[in-house]
Amino acid sequence: MLKRNGFRPGISFLCSMDSRMVLDSDNELREKIDEQPRFQKVIATLLSYIFHPVFVPIYVIYFLLYIEPFLFYGTTEDGRLMVLLQAIVNYTFFPLISVLLLRGLKFIPSIKLKERKDRIIPFIICNIWYFWIWYVWRNLEGMPREMVVFSMGVFMASSIGLLMNIYIKVSMHGIALGTAVSFLCLLGFEYGQGMGIYIMIALLIAGLVSTARLLLSDHTAKEVYLGLIAGTLGLLIAQMVV
Template sequence: MDSKLVLNSENELRETIDHQPKAQKMIATLLSYIFHPVFVPVYVIYFLLFVQPFLFVALRLEGPDVVIRAKMGILLQSIVNYTFFPLVTVLLLKGVGFIQSIKLKERKDRIIPFIACNIWYFWIWYVWRNLEAVPKELVIFSFAVFMASSIGLLVNIYMKVSMHGIALGTATAFLCLLGFEYGPGMAVYIAIALLITGVVATARLLLSDHTAKEVYWGLAVGVAGLLVATVVA
């Protein structure tokens, strides 16, 4: 594959890849959509609720129906705040002309979506932290998402930081935190998360949507958000 440097609309040099195999581009695009930042938090929460459900010990004494209702309520809230509201926000911004593309390819297009998403992220954290049925780990994760997005907004002033990197950095760091708390049983899941993070980061580079620096900064922002959340939340 050949690569070349081009100037974007903000007069920044970006590397693009010429003669990229069509199948490779399709796979990279598919991975970028599957692990889009609006889906990653929901994947983590679904994992905590149904794949490795070790957080609802207190509710089990009240019967399985209570546990199921609590889990479905939390999952629905996460879909609404982490997926539905951000998507609607971006579509509305595109409709009224505040952003050029729903793909947010330009750094300046990401400012308002970052701010709007921070509102949804703060709201769900604030609600969950005051609900006894929501485990502490979920409160920490929701606050980590909010903090990572907030830090990402600040970094975005200087560069087009990778939103995929932020989301996956937060998710992977959170699973590592659970590994310290719950032991070797988390090892396989952490390995899978690291693999997914590496593959998606590579996909973003292959699509020439980001430089390596922007991807690495995105991952660092995600980890930083989780570290702040563990101390504050």
């Protein structure tokens, strides 16, 4: 039960010895953890950075190019490197540069995009890069269909996240991990049990990162779940339309 101290912006609600409820910029209650072991916070922050949304697609594509390259048998080393570089440019480099420019031009107060309204323009800009890489790969001779599905899934998931973000802050980490896990599950259905271990690892990572986002008080459980749902829906739509 919450002990009410007054319902005014900027006034906190006491929950327990180590957490409290605060009003964010959208006047929504959000749990904030006050006391947290330093080691736990460091691990949660590290996981959030390692599996940041701009890196997750690269991990998936690197996995398909070099760890389990069954989609790219016969592709030259230069060809694989070119695909990886294209992915890095469109999924990591351009989105990062775009956010830094937005911060430099004062369109957003922080590159961490803590508030829902701060994420609108970055969502739109990233969607442009995601659409472009899908369009290029769709028309690239020899590109496996699964890669086209994945790139379309990233674009659709981000688009769904943009629409959700109109009403509620959605976890971008959840969107990225939901897309990645769903894609690996799709490969598992198509190519058999050899993908089982990778799917389990992906599910473990998704669980750890989602927990990290909650521990850092960056999201509520609802926002994380919505992100995972958006990623899954985006990939399912891509599988049906590509």
